[in-house]
Amino acid sequence: MACNLKDGATISFHHHLRDGDDVLRAVMSEIAALGLRDIRVAASSLFPVHAPLVEHIRSGVVTRIVSSYITGPVAKAISAGELPTPAVLQTHGGRARAIEAGELHIDVAFVAAPAADIYGNLNGVEGKSACGVLGYPMVDARHADRVVAITDTLLDFPLSSIDIAQDLVDYVVRVDSIGDPAKIVSGTTRVTEDPTGLAIAAMAARVIEASGLLVDGFSFQTGAGGISLAVAKDIAVAMRDRHVIGSFAAGGVTEGIVSMFKQGLFRTLFDVQCFDLGAVASYREDKGHLAMSASLYANPASKGALVNQLDVMVLGAAEVDLNFNVNVTAVGGGAIIGGSGGHADTAAGAKLALVTTRIVAGGNPKIVDAVECVTTPGETIDVVVTEAGVAVNRQRADLRARLAAAGIPLVDIERLRDLAADQAEATVRRQVDPTARIVAVVEYRDGTVIDVVRKRRNLPPGA
Amino acid sequence: MACNLKDGATISFHHHLRDGDDVLRAVMSEIAALGLRDIRVAASSLFPVHAPLVEHIRSGVVTRIVSSYITGPVAKAISAGELPTPAVLQTHGGRARAIEAGELHIDVAFVAAPAADIYGNLNGVEGKSACGVLGYPMVDARHADRVVAITDTLLDFPLSSIDIAQDLVDYVVRVDSIGDPAKIVSGTTRVTEDPTGLAIAAMAARVIEASGLLVDGFSFQTGAGGISLAVAKDIAVAMRDRHVIGSFAAGGVTEGIVSMFKQGLFRTLFDVQCFDLGAVASYREDKGHLAMSASLYANPASKGALVNQLDVMVLGAAEVDLNFNVNVTAVGGGAIIGGSGGHADTAAGAKLALVTTRIVAGGNPKIVDAVECVTTPGETIDVVVTEAGVAVNRQRADLRARLAAAGIPLVDIERLRDLAADQAEATVRRQVDPTARIVAVVEYRDGTVIDVVRKRRNLPPGA
Structure with missing residues (x-):
């Protein structure tokens, strides 16, 4: 692999494709196939669509996760103690700070790009998977050792608008689809009617x-x-x-x-x-x-x-x-x-x-x-x-x-x-087990630990 | 001074105001008044308007110069051996490389900004001294320890277009004039008629x-x-x-x-x-x-x-x-x-x-x-x-x-x-004195020294 990824490496992803993202799944599948182990996944957010990551946790391909927002099966697996090390939950600003300070050193940043040209200019406003501004990976791309753009829309050089420019991008990989447009951005966001x-x-x-x-x-x-x-x-x-x-x-x-x-x-x-x-x-x-x-x-x-x-x-x-x-x-x-x-x-x-x-x-x-x-x-x-x-x-x-x-x-x-x-209903609130193992640390934006999440007690069947 | 400048510091300037720039003069005048010595001036280019720098060389305020293009009195002073150390002549790309690599570490970057808001967003398209894109100081601003914007046009926050954003700028200084608009950009550039x-x-x-x-x-x-x-x-x-x-x-x-x-x-x-x-x-x-x-x-x-x-x-x-x-x-x-x-x-x-x-x-x-x-x-x-x-x-x-x-x-x-x-006229071409002191080293874009300039022989009066 051109990026020379090794066991123990840190790779990053961004969440602009939200629950429509197919890039993290595809990359992790390749990484697992290469036999890599002990990977740290620094994803700005993780959604239900990223469920395949759970298998990579179970098999030892992924042992560390850093993210600012996690929902779905990955969150459930972390809560259940399946990740061998505590997940690190940052803020969006804290993540940028940690990357710029070198605390969160990224070996390879994978940038899902709705549009790219072959020299690595990227934007999010063209292509079938257009998601808009690429604000989060702007930071990853500037500080990662290697930057790999993954796109399903390769346009003529140069792109007419550029969010991340070619001077920051090492490789451009074309795939059939980076995700499901229907789940990348909402058609419209709706005001509550309740x-x-x-x-x-x-x-x-x-x-x-x-x-x-x-x-x-x-x-x-x-x-x-x-x-x-x-x-x-x-x-x-x-x-x-x-x-x-x-x-x-x-x-x-x-x-x-x-x-x-x-x-x-x-x-x-x-x-x-x-x-x-x-x-x-x-x-x-x-x-x-x-x-x-x-x-x-x-x-x-x-x-x-x-x-x-x-x-x-x-x-x-x-x-x-x-x-x-x-x-x-x-x-x-x-x-x-x-x-x-x-x-x-x-x-x-x-x-x-x-x-x-x-x-x-x-x-x-x-x-x-x-x-x-x-x-x-x-x-x-x-x-x-x-x-x-x-x-x-x-x-x-x-x-x-x-x-x-x-x-x-x-x-x-x-x-x-x-x-x-x-x-509230009369049910007793489920309590944290204060003796249970820590499954996640919550970092405040300045990098200090503001709280922790402990392994959830075993639930009764069906809970 | 808020920037905590010390003797021996490196300060940078950019040349988008060309021969109309008044910012380098003003800053150097303050620095001299503070009694600082042995300053390294890393200016992307130096023009005739920067003549006052010669006095600062003679007085020992400035002992080192790094630039990509030098004309006018400063060039003449360097050629005459007035700078105690060889000037370093880079390419535009080589300068960016040296800054990003940490070879050219900038303590304080001074950014002449045709328009700024009080939080430090900068552009070159508004104000009486509009000069267009600010491509050179984009690099300085990202890598300097401190970034000081100097503007004569302070607009409401936020600027409507931004070349250098507030996350990179420490201070904004308002002055009456950053330069002479007539000399900053040409009214029109003219095709030769010869x-x-x-x-x-x-x-x-x-x-x-x-x-x-x-x-x-x-x-x-x-x-x-x-x-x-x-x-x-x-x-x-x-x-x-x-x-x-x-x-x-x-x-x-x-x-x-x-x-x-x-x-x-x-x-x-x-x-x-x-x-x-x-x-x-x-x-x-x-x-x-x-x-x-x-x-x-x-x-x-x-x-x-x-x-x-x-x-x-x-x-x-x-x-x-x-x-x-x-x-x-x-x-x-x-x-x-x-x-x-x-x-x-x-x-x-x-x-x-x-x-x-x-x-x-x-x-x-x-x-x-x-x-x-x-x-x-x-x-x-x-x-x-x-x-x-x-x-x-x-x-x-x-x-x-x-x-x-x-x-x-x-x-x-x-x-x-x-x-x-x-x-050519019959006059003999003036030769370099191969024994003379080196007054400038010419760096190729990768930082290797590709040539040197030696002190000019004393000229006959009027030459």
């Missing part, structure tokens, strides 16, 4: 309006969840009503954010990854819709990550506790459900880090005494918006006063905890 | 047509000299006549090249630096007019510099010798007149490296037995086009046969040497 979700979103928008931040120069980021999209929609109305011109929106960009940009509500979009086809088309066509690398986005050791200029970040949560710590990493006594992605990065940077959540979901309370696993420290979370009221972090007396003056229904976080406990 | 120059250009175009390279996918670069621009004009006609669609033109981009791009003769422009206002406007507006860093342009240690994909490069020369070596560095027994810039890089990369030159200029022969200083090795030069005929490198029998078949008037290089000697 009445409770809409009520929470409307309240979040009121909180943002009352915060004093919704003035010219406003900057904003939100995820692609249904409630978050509804918040964006309400904020768009408020911006128009108040004649506010925002400076930028960042993300993870969706059609809704693009629509705000096209209406002139934001002057600029900083985009690390497109979430839907509308965002892909806009990045392809629109000046002012700028790519950003993971480092520019969120690296705390860079000379100025954009998260630090965010006014408002709208976040989700699996659990929030009385100290405002947020868990999006592991629940149910050790089941890994994702991880930070940009959660901890944007919360740390934004002036107003706002969590929207129902107080109960799936019968389980979401406002709890102490989260099972700390993804994002409470000192970086300003406010929690639920259908049962809005709780402000004790550190933010200024914000509490503003919200009270605006008539926002404020409650103590303890009250939300009590309401959640009342509404 | 009959001999036009005849050489027409012959160069015929050579390119006969080379077999003028087919779809054709790629092309030329400098901004009057003959080179005339060649581009003739090539445009030939491309239209033959219905050739080129892949890319690179450079140093001029209005003439932009015009070819807008006519659809090239699909893409790769631009490291704009030479005139037409190029600046095009980079600001046109998709497909792409910025390239000095590393992507020409770094021989990168994973694929664009010079390697050039079909045709049109070059100038101060002297060419019987081995096709080209000198654009020093003449007259040690007078530094410039240096490689991208000369040696593009010659090494291009399939057809074509030199256009008169055989005599200013009374001196330009085709000589041996050049005074080798800038670009003859093994990378394919053909020399003069008003007295076309000489093909002996290594290129294939090319010679093609040109002969096309009826191009071929001559041996020795014949051009003889004609040049006949036409």
